Amino acid sequence: MAQATASSRRGDRRRAFLLDAAIAVFMEAGYAGASMDRIVQRAGGSKATLYRYFPSKADLFAAIIETLVAQMTAPIDRRAVSATGDLAATLTAFARTYLDVLLEPRSLALYRMVMGEGGRFPDLGQVFFDRGPGRVVQQLAAYLRDCGWERAGVPTELPAREFLSLVRADLHLRALLGVGVADAAARSRAVDRAVAQFLAQSPSGGAGGAGTCAKCDH
CATH class of the missing domain: 1.10.10.60 (Homeodomain-like)
Structure with a gap:
C-alpha cells in the first residue's frame, strides 16, 4: 500500500x-x-x-486549460464569498479579487489561447467556461440566493452575470486587445461603480436595499 x-x-x-x-x-x-x-x-x-x-496534443492542451483555470480561480475560491451581513463589503472584496485575477498576464494569455483555438477545438472552450467563468457565476449566484436576491421567476445566475459584467466593464476587453491594463486605482473605481450600480437595482424589499445580507447567519 x-x-x-x-x-x-x-x-x-x-x-x-x-x-x-x-x-x-x-x-x-x-x-x-x-x-x-x-x-x-x-x-x-x-x-x-x-x-x-x-x-494527444489536444488532450495535453485540455489539461493545460483545466490547470490554468484552476490556478486562475484559486484566489476567488479562497476568498469564498462569505456569509457576512455586509453585502456591499462582500461584493467589493469578491469583485476586486475577480478583476485582479482576470487581468493577470497569464489569465489574459489563457483567454487569447482559448479564443484562438476555439474553432478547431470547441470542447476546450466548454472546459474553460465550465471550470472558469461558469464556476465564478455559480459561486456568486449561491451567495445572492442566500441573501434573498431572488426575483419572481428569475434565477440568481442572471444578476450574478450582470454584476460581473459591470465589474469587467471594458477593462478586460482592452487588456485582451493590448491597449492597456488598468492600474490599481482604475480597478478600484470600476469595482466601486459596479457595486453601487448593482445595489441600486436590488429587488424590492431585498437585502441589497439596506446593504445587508438579510438571510445570512450572524
Whole structure:
C-alpha cells in the first residue's frame, strides 16, 4: 500500500512537471507552434512518458486549460464569498479579487489561447467556461440566493452575470486587445461603480436595499 501511494505521488509530480513545461511552451509558441517534441525537450525524459500521461496534443492542451483555470480561480475560491451581513463589503472584496485575477498576464494569455483555438477545438472552450467563468457565476449566484436576491421567476445566475459584467466593464476587453491594463486605482473605481450600480437595482424589499445580507447567519 505504501509503495503504491509513493508511486502515485511520483506520478502526480511527474504529470504536474510535464504540465508546467507544456504551459511554458504553449505560452511561448501558441498552439500551432508547440509540439510534443518541444515539450519533451523542455521537460526532459522521453516522448513515451509524455504520451502515457497525455495521449494527444489536444488532450495535453485540455489539461493545460483545466490547470490554468484552476490556478486562475484559486484566489476567488479562497476568498469564498462569505456569509457576512455586509453585502456591499462582500461584493467589493469578491469583485476586486475577480478583476485582479482576470487581468493577470497569464489569465489574459489563457483567454487569447482559448479564443484562438476555439474553432478547431470547441470542447476546450466548454472546459474553460465550465471550470472558469461558469464556476465564478455559480459561486456568486449561491451567495445572492442566500441573501434573498431572488426575483419572481428569475434565477440568481442572471444578476450574478450582470454584476460581473459591470465589474469587467471594458477593462478586460482592452487588456485582451493590448491597449492597456488598468492600474490599481482604475480597478478600484470600476469595482466601486459596479457595486453601487448593482445595489441600486436590488429587488424590492431585498437585502441589497439596506446593504445587508438579510438571510445570512450572524
